[in-house]
C-alpha cells in the first residue's frame with residue numbers, strides 16, 4: 001500500500017499463498033507495545049514505532065476506526081520486581097505513560113511495580129481486510145500463489161518486495177530467521193476494558209472491539225501450528241490470576257502463530273543476477289514479536305528502498321515492466 005501510494009507510476013501486484021484470516025498477522029493480539037530488536041539501533045526502532053503509532057492514531061480518530069478495527073486502550077504493565085530500566089524507549093510515544101499509583105497496584109497483590117499508559121489496539125482480521133480494500137481501490141492486483149524461488153518472478157516483474165514473514169526461512173533460506181511459537185485465546189468477556197500485561201511478556205490480556213486476547217507462549221524453534229490443550233488451560237489460569245473476572249469468559253477460541261524472529265528486521269536491497277539478467281529485491285521480513293507495532297514504519301522504509309530501485313532502473317534499459 002505504501003508503494004502504491006508513494007509511487008503511482010508503479011503497477012503493484014500482491015502474490016501470497018495465504019491471505020487473511022490465515023496469516024500470522026491474523027493471530028497477533030495487535031497491541032502497540034514494541035519488542036526490541038537487538039541488532040537495530042534503538043533510535044531506528046523508535047522511529048518505526050512512532051510512525052506506526054501516528055498513522056494508527058489518526059485512523060482511531062476517524063470514521064474509519066471501527067471498520068479498520070483500531071481503538072485506543074488504557075491499561076497496566078505490572079512487574080513482580082521493579083525492572084532495571086523503568087522507562088522503556090517507547091514511553092514518550094504512547095500516551096500518558098506514568099508509574100502506577102498504590103491504589104492501582106492494590107489490584108495486583110503479586111506485583112510490586114507497574115506502568116500505566118494508553119496505547120492503540122488493532123483487531124487484526126478486520127484491519128487486514130480494510131487494508132485489502134484500500135489496496136484494491138488503489139488498483140493493486142492480488143493473486144493466490146506460492147513462490148518457490150524469487151527468481152521465478154524475474155520475467156514478470158522489475159522489483160520484488162519480499163514480505164513473507166516466517167516463509168522467508170524456506171523461500172530465501174534465511175538461517176537467521178527462526179519461529180517463536182505463540183498460542184493465544186480469543187474470548188468473549190465484554191466487561192474487560194483495560195489491558196493487563198505481565199512485565200515478563202508471557203501473560204497478557206488485551207481487550208479488542210469484539211473479543212479479548214489472552215496470552216501467551218514464546219516457544220523458540222517450535223514450528224507446530226496445532227493448539228495444545230494443556231497450554232490453553234495454562235494461559236487461561238495465568239490470565240485469571242491477573243484478572244479473576246475472566247473465569248466468566250465464554251466462547252474460547254484458540255489460535256497459534258509463528259513469530260518470524262530475527263535479531264534485526266531484514267530491511268534491505270539485494271540484486272539477484274543470473275546470466276547477466278538482474279532482479280531487484282527489497283526484503284522486509286523478520287519482525288518477530290512486534291511486527292504490528294512497527295509495521296507502518298518498516299513499510300515506509302521498504303517503499304523508500306523501492307524508490308531507490310526505481311531510480312536505479314531508470315538508469316538502465318529494463319523499464320518495460322514498470
Ligand SMILES: Cc1cc2nc3c(=O)[nH]c(=O)nc-3n(C[C@H](O)[C@H](O)[C@H](O)COP(=O)(O)OP(=O)(O)OC[C@H]3O[C@@H](n4cnc5c(N)ncnc54)[C@H](O)[C@@H]3O)c2cc1C
Pocket residue numbers: 015016017018019023024025026027028029030031032033145146147148163164165166167168171181182183184216256257258259260284285286287288289290291292293294
Ligand atoms: C501469538 C502472537 C501474538 C502477537 N501479538 C502481537 C502484538 O500484539 N503486537 C505486535 O506488534 N506484534 C504481535 N505479534 C507479531 C506479529 O504477528 C508479527 O510480527 C507479524 O504478524 C509479522 O507479519 P508479516 O506480514 O511479516 O508475516 P505474515 O503475517 O506471516 O505474512 C506473511 C505472508 O507471506 C505469505 N508467504 C510466505 N511465504 C510465501 C511464499 N513462499 N510464497 C507466497 N507467499 C508467501 C504468507 O502466506 C503470508 O500471507 C504477535 C505474534 C504472535 C504469533
Ligand SMILES: O=C(O)CCC(=O)C(=O)O
Pocket residue numbers: 029030031033182197201204215216259288289290
Ligand atoms: O508482547 C505483548 O505483550 C504483545 C503480544 C505480542 O507481541 C506477542 O505475543 O508476541
